[in-house]
Amino acid sequence: MKADIHPDYHFINVQMTDGTVFQTRSTWGKEGDTLALDIDPTSHPAWTGAQRMLDQGGRVAQFNKRFGGLSLKKS
Numbered sequence: 001m002k003a004d005i006h007p008d009y010h011f012i013n014v015q016m017t018d019g020t021v022f023q024t025r026s027t028w029g030k031e032g033d034t035l036a037l038d039i040d041p042t043s044h045p046a047w048t049g050a051q052r053m054l055d056q057g058g059r060v061a062q063f064n065k066r067f068g069g070l071s072l073k074k075s
Contacts, residue, residue, distance in 0.1 A: 016037055
């Protein structure tokens with residue numbers, strides 16, 4: 001390997017969404033930093049099988065909800 005071209009590889013703490021912490025090696029941050037995860041295997045639908053509704057209705061439903069009371073008819 002070439003010298004002085006590789007990033008620093010050190011220990012960091014990883015905090016999962018449920019509060020558990022484990023130690024691993026990474027090039028992220030500095031030695032001893034804590035990486036807080038927003039999504040991890042304990043909360044992600046791909047691993048848990050649970051689904052969350054992020055969007056209510058499609059684009060047309062959102063448009064009708066916002067502009068449904070407007071009329072294009074001339075009085």
